């Protein structure tokens with residue numbers, strides 16, 4: 001917390017704006033809009049709808065993209081379940097697409113092949129595409145958008161982990177037809193729970209707010225012609241968000257500093273690879289710092305062995321996301337795989353990356369990794 005959050009919450013109570021709309025919601029949306037289009041006139045058109053979660057934002061994006069029961073939606077397999085779950089809320093089927101090895105995100109060529117195959121098999125185009133910027137590392141959005149444009153399929157860009165990441169100079173979350181942000185407790189900034197839908201213009205923003213507030217038509221009585229949702233952000237949560245916006249740049253700088261330190265300290269460790277920006281098109285926020293372990297160069301060291309060692313030191317590390325095409329709940333969903341995400345899952349680990357992690361912590365952690373990789377523990 002920055003210390004400013006309480007002031008905005010107190011204002012909301014003083015003015016009795018204890019509802020899912022109000023001055024904090026409006027101001028938080030303005031702040032986010034300014035942040036996402038900062039120094040980038042090509043993004044001046046974007047508009048923000050603050051909602052109750054990142055999952056709600058993805059769901060709204062799919063609703064606005066016209067996803068309906070029986071449709072198929074192309075979704076990155078290597079992600080958190082919240083990218084794919086909203087597809088099923090619409091009664092649609094996710095079709096999973098594997099990753100390329102540079103960014104670990106949706107492989108644009110495999111996406112293209114997969115769409116062609118879906119059209120051949122079902123006679124219909126998938127209704128939307130969901131790429132993800134996993135761990136804050138930008139997906140190859142130029143290539144993905146080129147495929148999407150060629151097939152004329154809307155993109156719902158999952159930027160839940162990528163607030164502050166840039167790709168080719170533009171903010172992640174502003175490439176797709178719609179973008180989704182998350183302010184859950186573990187993300188780059190938090191509103192306790194919350195999210196935002198990045199919209200391309202005023203009209204789609206109005207549409208997003210309409211569906212997020214139970215799809216009430218403009219009548220003096222309650223008239224409903226569509227199914228709506230109760231997805232708007234609370235004015236209290238938005239007050240936290242406004243306070244968090246004052247430290248967002250600091251948070252991002254901290255995550256990037258930790259990542260640079262991990263990268264330097266691990267650069268000469270055989271069998272350990274830090275997951276850094278593949279080239280200068282990508283400017284990750286390094287929401288989480290991640291590594292992969294080559295078992296052949298480390299005497300068969302597994303991520304889980306490393307995790308358990310750190311657990312014994314009271315340091316929490318986590319395995320990478322388990323790909324959606326390997327999840328029991330999605331066992332019947334079509335999947336286009338190339339072995340990349342399953343391999344990352346078996347070799348990768350997330351390292352401590354949060355606001356309280358210090359340079360000394362990183363030095364200690366890197367030292368332990370060095371010993372583990374050399375078979376000295």
Ligand SMILES: *Cc1c(COP(=O)(O)O)cnc(C)c1O
Nearest residue numbers: 053054055080082083160182184
């Ligand atoms: C956190 C997250 C979400 C969902 O956001 P919530 O605000 O927790 O609903 C979606 N996708 C990814 C990749 C995430 O990490």
